[in-house]
Amino acid sequence: AEVELSKTGWLLDITKLQLGENIGEGEFGAVYKGEYMGQKVAVKTIKCDVTAQAFLQETTVMTKLQHKNLVRLLGVIPQKGLHIVTELMTKGNLVNFLRTRGRSLVQFHTLQRQTYRRKYVCEGMEYLENKKLVHRDLAARNVLISDDNMAKVSDFGLTRVDFKVSDNAKLPVKWTAPEALKKEKFSTKSDVWSYGVLLWEIFSYGRQPYPKMSLSEVKERVEGGYRMEAPVDCPPSVYSLMRICWEIEPRRRPTFHKLREKLEQEMGSQNPV
Ligand code: ADP
Numbered sequence: 001a002e003v004e005l006s007k008t009g010w011l012l013d014i015t016k017l018q019l020g021e022n023i024g025e026g027e028f029g030a031v032y033k034g035e036y037m038g039q040k041v042a043v044k045t046i047k048c049d050v051t052a053q054a055f056l057q058e059t060t061v062m063t064k065l066q067h068k069n070l071v072r073l074l075g076v077i078p079q080k081g082l083h084i085v086t087e088l089m090t091k092g093n094l095v096n097f098l099r100t101r102g103r104s105l106v107q108f109h110t111l112q113r114q115t116y117r118r119k120y121v122c123e124g125m126e127y128l129e130n131k132k133l134v135h136r137d138l139a140a141r142n143v144l145i146s147d148d149n150m151a152k153v154s155d156f157g158l159t160r161v162d163f164k165v166s167d168n169a170k171l172p173v174k175w176t177a178p179e180a181l182k183k184e185k186f187s188t189k190s191d192v193w194s195y196g197v198l199l200w201e202i203f204s205y206g207r208q209p210y211p212k213m214s215l216s217e218v219k220e221r222v223e224g225g226y227r228m229e230a231p232v233d234c235p236p237s238v239y240s241l242m243r244i245c246w247e248i249e250p251r252r253r254p255t256f257h258k259l260r261e262k263l264e265q266e267m268g269s270q271n272p273v
Pocket of ligand 1: 023024025026027028029031042044071086087088089090092093141142144154155
């Protein structure tokens with residue numbers, strides 16, 4: 001049975017929640033498998049000194065988001081901080097998925113799947129773009145894979161709480177656009193920059209971006225015009241998409257809408273299997 005938000009509201013009843021095994025570690029607490037009224041869920045625990053009320057205000061944004069490529073929020077429970085209950089993504093995050101399964105697949109099928117995966121992420125982001133919401137932490141570690149191999153963006157809506165503007169130490173430097181790092185100018189276009197890095201992660205099977213470079217080196221060199229090379233298995237058409245996502249001038253980067261169109265054109269021109 002699906003949990004109906006309309007009936008329960010987004011405030012869930014802790015007595016109906018059964019916590020299961022630990023399936024991940026988040027920055028603010030552990031993530032558990034669980035069951036809520038018969039539905040398999042993931043429960044993210046937030047140990048935070050911010051009052052639960054402040055978190056609740058932020059998560060109400062999430063209650064208004066529904067898209068097949070965004071991890072769905074089922075509700076929250078104010079409990080020792082906060083429990084955030086979402087749909088369970090059984091295959092975990094995209095980085096681990098790519099690292100363990102990426103190369104084991106036949107080359108051709110790998111490319112086919114990568115094509116779908118990046119389109120799914122793009123569609124989720126286009127939905128946020130239309131709602132004028134900025135993710136701020138788009139990266140393969142924040143894309144989760146469902147049982148039926150759907151890729152969905154997670155950790156949206158919380159980001160405004162997570163990143164205190166002055167708290168630069170917490171920024172994911174290797175994914176963050178230069179103008180966001182330097183002037184804290186976050187926008188959909190800085191999300192597009194991160195999407196370019198995510199494309200690089202997909203085509204390098206979950207490698208850490210800018211391998212062997214320190215964070216301060218990345219900051220300095222990217223500002224100076226340095227860009228990562230194409231991963232070995234990356235088609236030139238995909239690499240050119242990465243490069244336009246990494247334009248130094250935000251307005252020269254494409255929108256997610258435009259990116260999706262480009263991805264679809266490219267898929268249309270591929271030979272059917
Ligand atoms: P944070 O953003 O606070 O670091 P995450 O939301 O990324 O925490 O969660 C940490 C890990 O927990 C993820 O990488 C993933 O492996 C697991 N996880 C989080 N949410 C889910 C979910 N809905 N379904 C399955 N696993 C999840």
